[in-house]
Amino acid sequence: MDPLLRKKLWPVFVAEAREHFQVISAGALELEHGTEKLRNVRRVAHSLKGAAGSLGLSDLERLAHGIENILISLDGHEHLDAAHVEVILSAVGAGEQALTRGDAGEEPSVEEIGALLKRLSAALGTLQASAPGAGSEPAAAAPAPTAPAPAQRPAQRTQSIPQIKLGPAKTLKVAPPVPLGPQEAGEPIQQRSASEEPKLQESVDASRDDRVIRVSIGAINSVSRQVENLMQGRYRQQRRGADLLAFANTIGATNGELSAILARLSLDAHASSETDTLLQAARRKLRDVERSLAHMAFEVQREVEQAAVSAVMVREDLKALRMVPASELLDSLRPTIRETAGRLGKQVTYTVAGGAVRLDRRILEELKDPLMHVVRNAIDHGIELPEERRGAGKPSDGRLTISVEPNGQRIRILVTDDGKGLDSSRIKVAAVKAGLLSTSEAAQLADSDAHRLIFGHGVTTADKVTSISGRGVGMDILFSSVSSLGGNVEVKSVPGRETQFSLDLPLTLAGSMSVVVQVDAELAAIPFEAVERILLLEPEQLATIAGVEHVKVDEKQVRFFSLARLLNMRIREGSNSAKGIRPALLLSMGGSRAVFGVDAVVSSQEIVIHPLGRHLSHCMHLGGAALLDDGRVISVLNPHELLRASRPTGREAQETGLLSSRVLVVDDSLTTRSAMRAILEVAGFEVFAAGDGEEAWEFLKQNPVKAVVTDVEMPRLDGMGLTRRIKSSPQLSAIPVIMVTSLDAPADRAMGYAAGANRYLVKSEVERGALLETVRQLLPDL
DSSP, X not given: OOHHHHHHHHHHHHHXXXXXXXXXXXXXXXXXXXXXTHHHHHHHHHHHHHHHHHTTOHHXXXXXXXXXXXXXXXXXXXXXXXXXXXXXXXHHHXXXXXXHHHHTTSOOOOTXXXXXXXXXXXXHHHHHHTSTTOOSSOOOOOOOOOOOOOSSOOGGGOOOOOEEEOSTTOEEEEOOOOOOOGGGTTSOOOOOOGGGHHHHHHHHHHHTTSOOOOOOHHHHHXXXXXXXXXXXXXXXXXXXXXXXXXXXXXXXXXXXXHHHHHHHHHTOTTSOHHHHHHHHHHHHHXXXXXXXXXXXXXXXXXXXXXXXXXXXHHHHHHHHHHEEETHHHHHHTHHHHHHHHHHHTOOEEEEEEOTTOEEEHHHHHHXXXXXXXXXXXXXXXXXXXXXXXXXXXXXXXXXXXXXXXXXXXXXXXEEEEOSSOOOHHHHHHHHHHTTSSOHHHHHHOOHHHHHGGGGSTTOOOOSSOOSSSOXXXXXXXXXXXXXXXXXXEEEEEETTTEEEEEEEEESOSSOEEEEEEEETTEEEEEEGGGEEEEEEEOGGGEEEETTEEEEEETTEEEEEEEHHHHTTXXXXXXXXXXXXXEEEEEEEETTEEEEEEOSEEEEEEEEOOBOOOGGGTTOTTEEEEEEOTTSOEEEEEOHHHHHHHHSTTSHHHHHTTOOOOEEEEEOSOHHHHHHHHHHXXXXXXXXXXXXXXXXXXXXHHHSOOSXXXXXXXXXXXXXXXXXXHXXXXXXXXXXXXXXXXXXXXXXXXXXXXHHTOSEEEEHHHHHTTHHHHHHHHHOTTO
């Protein structure tokens, strides 16, 4: 790696590496007594290895790889032997000494790295030999750490030089290295380009214009928590002021009643003057108390408002302290991309968009490791070798793009590669092997659901484990990290074309507005940005379509669910859910919309979302917990998971037999396309759309579908021509084609069937439900 770039990234790496070494050291001591913490320690070693590799620190990378191999081989053992613990602790000590040398400006090399790697390799061998169920045949060992790389490589091995463009386009291009000799295989490629140095120097000089001081992140976090406590205190003060005012009003009313009594007594000739005097005195005292309380309430309210202004200003200043440009994270991935591509002999062009968007520093820190795993997997499993890409009609350079898009109080990070996409069949096999689902369950999954299986622990489609990937932990780390930040991850893939990970995250981890609702007897909060509208529904507004309740919103049918039933909560007699009186929330995120019925909409409040402990990590519908202004602790629901549970491709679709299958709808009218798409999606089909026959044909060459629904009259290529192409193709001829058109003459029908159409419908029949029935007839297994 270029020394200047490494120097720029060193402070971030060394703080992270020290923390990783501490976790490994403490974890090794705990593993001596049991393997409950094995998974966490193993993931930390994996992250340390990747971080070191991304900076070209070969000694530290191989050290972490050796430790990780021992932890991998510990599966099935009850504990880690003392001798193995000593080996790991020795490796950790050597690694920490290397970090100290790096802090002093020296090369962070590990002393006696060769001997240490041999000890790790020997420990690995004894673990594998003693593995439960090991027979006479030695088990296939994970790749042993290699010997230290020679100080100098032969000149003929440094012919390919990676090129980096760090101008406004933020582009990194990596050329593959000349293949290495057998002893050098798997070692980090240490290359640098003189062309990048001036631009890097310019970046460093520019950063000096921002006069900054170093502040402990822990100190900022602590102050942030105290400010949030002050904000909660402000709400409590506000409530107390309101209570005081209410008391003053009550006393005022009581005083009025006493005045009426006194008036009646004054008309009574038998009333005692002494009694009258006492009542008058009591009335004056009450009036004085009333005035004092009213004045106190006014003062409290004024103090609350003043404190609120100060607290908000301090909070916004703290937010500004925590907010940093996304480029700090995205630029730090460049070494990882260059080094990984160099090892694999691939060419990768890396492009960044939205690097100036500012977000919470803690979010950046939490995303560093997960995004590193994503880009390494994209290069290893997604982007093809140059010769494969040329054979597939693609440019030799693979495209890897990361873009950051602000969206109100949230951001979306998109990681896209133009590689070969995800293989649903291999993912299902890997998930079955990892024990996440049965073979029959895997066979029923739609591709979109199968893609999400890669987030499961231990799911990997790699043929073998390498120092780059193959453990099945990288995507697990991504999903866990994003979820802990109150975010969500989606993955989309088109076979042969691209894979895209979409990370939806809050812009900051400070307080945020939420809608508080009552569900059965419980209160829960839903982030405000997910709530499109609050509705009050009458029973007659609900209609059942394909076995699922729907409600019409803005002339569109939207799926309706009782939130209590969706969360498997008990519904009490007399509740709104039971009576049919339904306050409801229309939630909308990531293109998904659904209406959720609740018992009551209680309030909207600014809350601070706190992450849940590990014992609740399996509750995917929970996004955290929060403290209300009256001191009650409530759950914060994850709107992404609620919307995912409402999709027809989930459990409900399986129970009704409406399993998602791909259908391509082709029509040059946006209205007609949307109408047919809505009909099919409600029934559980995964629908794609094309504007004419040419667009549909290009899609079909790359993507498998179960059926095609096409108009006849379209520009470029009409429905007749598209159908003839499909039926003349050996790969596509079995796909049913349904023509939907306004042409109803017998001659038109004859031409449609002559072209190869399986069914011919006029558009008036679509409105009467014939389209869905026809698709089901042609696809009886669905």
